[in-house]
Amino acid sequence: ERDKYESNDVAGVVTGLAWTQVGGDILFIESILSKGKGTLNITGNLGKVMKESATIALEYIKSNAESFGINPDIFGNYNVHIHVPEGATPKDGPSAGVTMLTSLISLFTQRKVKKNLAMTGEITLRGKVLPVGGIKEKILAAKRARITEIILCVENERDIKEIKAEYLSGLTFHYVNDMDEVIKLALTDEKVKNAKTL
Amino acid sequence: ERDKYESNDVAGVVTGLAWTQVGGDILFIESILSKGKGTLNITGNLGKVMKESATIALEYIKSNAESFGINPDIFGNYNVHIHVPEGATPKDGPSAGVTMLTSLISLFTQRKVKKNLAMTGEITLRGKVLPVGGIKEKILAAKRARITEIILCVENERDIKEIKAEYLSGLTFHYVNDMDEVIKLALTDEKVKNAKTL
């Protein structure tokens, strides 16, 4: 039995798409802040490449804080913890990059994530989004989980075109080149309920 | 021979349910504070995922200290040590998450844990409780150990329904969605005897 989309009530919780040996699945990226000196904690039974995605997302945000409307003093005053639930399952690969980025921007701005949205894509330090594998399996899992909108790299559009139309009904695709587009699509202007003042 | 439930006299000691190759068992999570600068020690022959549960529990509490009635200054003035007894047995997996969370809240608030209570469930950074495996074996072990109340994730209710009624007599089940519910069910308002002033 597969996971289902959950609500968007909490800052830092974003839905990603994963591709495992037993097929596609959705996964959640969660992040929280606690008072501290800027330590980054990463948990969830993650391999080296997936941990690197978390570092890339955080360092990219630090380097471009102003363009995201984030006060850079935050980074020195809080510890960040990024977690990917279901610790019994080992996870790896770069495709959670966009999801981690979105999670952290939501966390630092306390902005609400768009409803029923999922995403998959590698991120890079220059702000680009790169294509990833397992698109067909991921899309099927997204439908099962009641996702209605999906963000992908433009280079993954051809993978969508190879999928039968009947599997795509009810899904809207957003193809992006850059991480800025992901954030514009994924985050609303609304703050989450009980938004923290950072 | 299996372990038996013990008393609830000491802050930070909470009963969990474990599932090993030789069947179900109960386990104890113990935690203590000592003057320090916020270091987290984790012992008990634990694998990576179980150590991550301890980090998740502590960071979640740090991030939500006020909602638990905890003065956040405590975190910088004390070291925390979480231990799982019976060091000869290797232990791993995410299912001690709720038990570790309850142990730490009891420790930081010096509140007494409810009597004859055990629990099992994964925790996440957004405050949810996730279902875990081995429910049947864990329930049998709980009965043998004289446990009378058990906290489980709502998604584990179906596992209970598959167990014959005769094995469940004398057991009360509490199904939860969120970590807040765990704490309301597990901790009394009473302080432990000789409660520390933090």
Add this chain to the structure above:
Amino acid sequence: ERDKYESNDVAGVVTGLAWTQVGGDILFIESILSKGKGTLNITGNLGKVMKESATIALEYIKSNAESFGINPDIFGNYNVHIHVPEGATPKDGPSAGVTMLTSLISLFTQRKVKKNLAMTGEITLRGKVLPVGGIKEKILAAKRARITEIILCVENERDIKEIKAEYLSGLTFHYVNDMDEVIKLALTDEKVKNAKTL
């Protein structure tokens, strides 16, 4: 040829009982203090679980310093080094817990250890003593080494009852539930000769 009991002239030296592939043996736990900032050194070719016992013993003492009559300022002004001699032999397991605890209390209080005494038992953060294995082999080794008093967990009493009476002559057993009882039994009120002023 097996080890023999040695004197109790030095603070921090306590006799334990070990169980190895070649049978039972006694072992010594030694600890010393040097001026420093609280670092814990652990040597003696020890495995992960035995090193964890040293951490558990030290953290338990830090958390309960007053109840042992220890000025907690000591912990920040001295480094602690715990060693288990005979470095050519790898050692592991939790059963040296009570011995390490007694060694550290003797060290911090400079109190003399009782003569001709040995002990074995796992310790936990809530102050309990847990039973351990290899009791028969350990008792035989204790006799050979001229030990006359032995501290064990109450749950190990049944192991003693299974040993023929002739092997037990000349041995007095103390069965304990808690670490406090160990300390009352193991340490005299007398300071060691040339006791350090801490």
Add this chain to the structure above:
Amino acid sequence: ERDKYESNDVAGVVTGLAWTQVGGDILFIESILSKGKGTLNITGNLGKVMKESATIALEYIKSNAESFGINPDIFGNYNVHIHVPEGATPKDGPSAGVTMLTSLISLFTQRKVKKNLAMTGEITLRGKVLPVGGIKEKILAAKRARITEIILCVENERDIKEIKAEYLSGLTFHYVNDMDEVIKLALTDEKVKNAKTL
């Protein structure tokens, strides 16, 4: 399908040439700065030797800052992150040295990298460029990616001479002995758009 050259709009992004089991390819070195105390982050699923190249490049620049027109105070006020995209692919070897050096000089000076340029070569602490392997495969990949200018070590000129002329049409080669020559060839005097003031 192989990668294509991309624009030179962003400081710190430089095109390298790689040689893998499945043939030649281009790769990108990306680097960014964030406020900090001089930490070096290296990501991209890199092996030990490729990580060492990043350290060599950064330490060489620190040791020769003035000759590159870089204010040495920068090093203590910013963290540097070097990334090599496509995290699913393990990468190793010393041949990205010149590319990493160019990336960092572009980053610290905010100068634009020359268009349609790629490079490959090991670097050393005395400022020399050393020859590398896989030249033929790398050149073919460069052509496919629309590269027009290539920087190589002078000792790799003989490898170019062994390649049929038809494969080289449209490519200009720059053979270098030293790292200074690389920087003169690779970086323009123009700042990137939205150059940071360091």
Add this chain to the structure above:
Amino acid sequence: ERDKYESNDVAGVVTGLAWTQVGGDILFIESILSKGKGTLNITGNLGKVMKESATIALEYIKSNAESFGINPDIFGNYNVHIHVPEGATPKDGPSAGVTMLTSLISLFTQRKVKKNLAMTGEITLRGKVLPVGGIKEKILAAKRARITEIILCVENERDIKEIKAEYLSGLTFHYVNDMDEVIKLALTDEKVKNAKTL
């Protein structure tokens, strides 16, 4: 071809006896001080147990500085480096303990080591010397190297008694119980030439 005894001109250089797969040999322990904050460097291709001997020796000296006539302020103002030459040969085991202890006391007091002396024995934190193996092979190597005096643990006397008298001619044995006896036997009251003022 085997090593030969060398002079005693330099503080911190002491001759030990080693037992390897190819027979006995002598080895040298060397130690130096440099201005610093108390770091301990250990080199010479040493295994875990031999590195532990170095830590035990240094911590024992720190804990008993006054009894050795050493100003304890030295430990915080200098780094210590202990090396065992012939880096191509892996070395391990506890038997260099007495040699490392003597090397460090010579270093901290700048006292000259006795001439033509070698030693072997494990050390412990309570100041005892423990017996070690390979005595026959070590004695033969000592003779070949022109050693005339040897320090051993009293418990190794029986190993000497099993060696034919003809192999022992020209050798004087000193059997010790404690580390204090080692130092009295091994160090002269004379300072080395060009003794450092610490």
Add this chain to the structure above:
Amino acid sequence: ERDKYESNDVAGVVTGLAWTQVGGDILFIESILSKGKGTLNITGNLGKVMKESATIALEYIKSNAESFGINPDIFGNYNVHIHVPEGATPKDGPSAGVTMLTSLISLFTQRKVKKNLAMTGEITLRGKVLPVGGIKEKILAAKRARITEIILCVENERDIKEIKAEYLSGLTFHYVNDMDEVIKLALTDEKVKNAKTL
């Protein structure tokens, strides 16, 4: 094709002799300084023993700074980076010790290294040079690389005597006992061009 000797224009660059599975070769040790707090970086795909040689060389210099005419304040104000080029080749063993020592003395004094000189030998903390293996192969490689002077340990003289005279023509050998002799032979009194003021 083998490496060739290069110039002596840069401080800290010294030619060593290496012995690999495919025969002898020359190698270069390079070192640089950058403003910092005394960190030692070691790169070049080196094994544990070769990294230890770098530590031994640096610590020996720190301990004997005055005798080399080096202001000891340098060590706390600069980071040192030692690199051995050709990162694709794993390297190990103690025989680069003299080369690393010479590199660092040249670096700290900014003195020029003698022309056409190569060396091989292990170093120790008491200032001695020890013999190393592979002498014949190393000498042949030195000739091919146009080396004319070679520094060896006196104990390696017998290895030279076993080589046919025709292979030795044009080579001058310097046999040394101590590290001081290496420095006197290897470094000129002349500063390098553009010497740094430290």
